[in-house]
Amino acid sequence: MRRRLPRRTVLRQLPADAVFNRGKDAVVVLVLRCYRSFSMVLVGLGACIATWAHSVDDLDQAFVSPEAIMRALVTPLAALAVGIVVRASVTPLAWGAAMAFVAVTNPEMTPPPRRDTAWTRLSDQARMASAYRPLRWTTSVRDAAVESLGRTGSVLQLADAVLRALAVLAWLAFVVLLALR
Numbered sequence: 001m002r003r004r005l006p007r008r009t010v011l012r013q014l015p016a017d018a019v020f021n022r023g024k025d026a027v028v029v030l031v032l033r034c035y036r037s038f039s040m041v042l043v044g045l046g047a048c049i050a051t052w053a054h055s056v057d058d059l060d061q062a063f064v065s066p067e068a069i070m071r072a073l074v075t076p077l078a079a080l081a082v083g084i085v086v087r088a089s090v091t092p093l094a095w096g097a098a099m100a101f102v103a104v105t106n107p108e109m110t111p112p113p114r115r116d117t118a119w120t121r122l123s124d125q126a127r128m129a130s131a132y133r134p135l136r137w138t139t140s141v142r143d144a145a146v147e148s149l150g151r152t153g154s155v156l157q158l159a160d161a162v163l164r165a166l167a168v169l170a171w172l173a174f175v176v177l178l179a180l181r
Contacts, residue, residue: 046080
């Protein structure tokens with residue numbers, strides 16, 4: 001019978017050790033964090049620009065269809081539309097990076113012999129990538145990625161912190177603009 005580790009021990013060991021590879025994968029983890037933070041800056045700035053230009057009144061109709069989003073790109077809602085598209089693209093990019101991680105590391109999965117098909121293996125890998133994706137956003141994974149990259153990791157961590165601060169400032173400016181309106 002297999003010995004089970006206490007749950008706390010597994011959760012302490014899992015993120016940094018099992019969720020990313022050193023090297024290029026660490027860069028991917030940190031760049032995706034920056035990309036996600038950048039999307040929030042764009043959305044906040046877009047909301048400010050739209051409010052400043054008094055385009056908020058039509059906001060409920062601006063994003064109802066892909067055609068409406070394309071029309072919004074040539075209005076004061078352009079930054080907001082681009083921010084939404086960038087933010088929406090983060091999830092599939094992060095999932096693709098997690099899928100690449102699973103494909104490279106090839107974690108041990110042994111389905112019963114009668115169910116061991118290419119489709120079953122791909123399906124299992126996709127489910128594992130879906131499980132790994134949110135773990136790759138954790139602070140412990142970020143810290144391990146920064147540590148493994150050295151100076152490059154520190155620069156990417158600083159860029160992420162600056163982008164997050166800019167996002168907060170953009171959203172505060174949006175609230176102020178709404179209050180002044």
